[in-house]
Amino acid sequence: MWIILLSLIVFAEGTAGEIDCDKYRHEQCQRPKLFAEIPREVDVFNALCPDMLTYIKCTEEYDVKCKEEKHRRFADPERYANIRSVLSEICEEGSTLNEVATSNLKCFNETFSNTNCRLDLLAFIDSFREKEPLDEFTTSTYDIPEKIYCLSELRFLGCLVEDINRNCGIRARHATVEFLQRASFADDLCPLEFRETLLEDIDEFDLTEEQKTFAISELERMKLSDEAKIIRI
16 A cells, blocks of 8 residues: 555654654654555554554654754655645545555555565666776775666656556556655655756666656656745745
8 A cells, every 4th residue: 555655755663742852753753553564454444544644743743843944854844734635535434545545455465565666676776886996806886876866766656656557457556646646755856956857868767668657747746846836935
C-alpha cells in the first residue's frame, strides 16, 4: 500500500505526547504499524490507518516547535497539509482512495514484497559511478551528480507504478499516482535547478515507457508548483 512509502520520507518511533524539544523526534512520535507491513484484512487496515494522521501531526508539531526552518523535515508547511489531506481520504471509509486501497490489500502486499524496483534503483545509480585510478593499487569513485539522484527517485517510483499497474490494475495505478503527486513525494530529491534540465534530457536515460511517462508528469507538476509559488510571492 502507498502508505508504506511514507516511511522513506518521514520516519520516527516512540510514543506520541506533549512535545519536548529536549528529546529527539524519534522519541516523541510513535511509528505507525502501517509503515512496517500492509495488513490483508480491511478492518485491521481501517483501524490502524488513523495512527498515520496522529503521527504526521506529531512530526509537524515537533518541527514547528523544536527546529529552525532550515532543519525541518519539510521547510514548506504545505507539504504536511497535503500529506494530511491525502491520508485523511485514504482513511475515510467509503472514499474512493479508501475503497481502492482496501480492495487491493492482498495485491499491494504481494507487489511490495516481490518488487525488484529497489534493486533496479541501486543498479541505475551505480551505473553513473565513474572510477579513476589513483595509482596501480587504488581507485577513486567520483560522486554521482545530484540530478541523477532526482531521476533515480522518479525512476524508482515509476517502476513501482508499473508493477502496481501490471499486478493490481489501472484503477490502482491511477490511485497510486494521485497519492504520490498529492504527497509531493519526489520533491525533496529534485531541487528546482535540476527539473528543467531533466525534462530536456529525459530521452538520454534508460527508462521504460511507464517510467518515462511518470517522470515527465512529475517534473512538469513540480515545475508548475514552483511557478505558482513564485507568482504568490
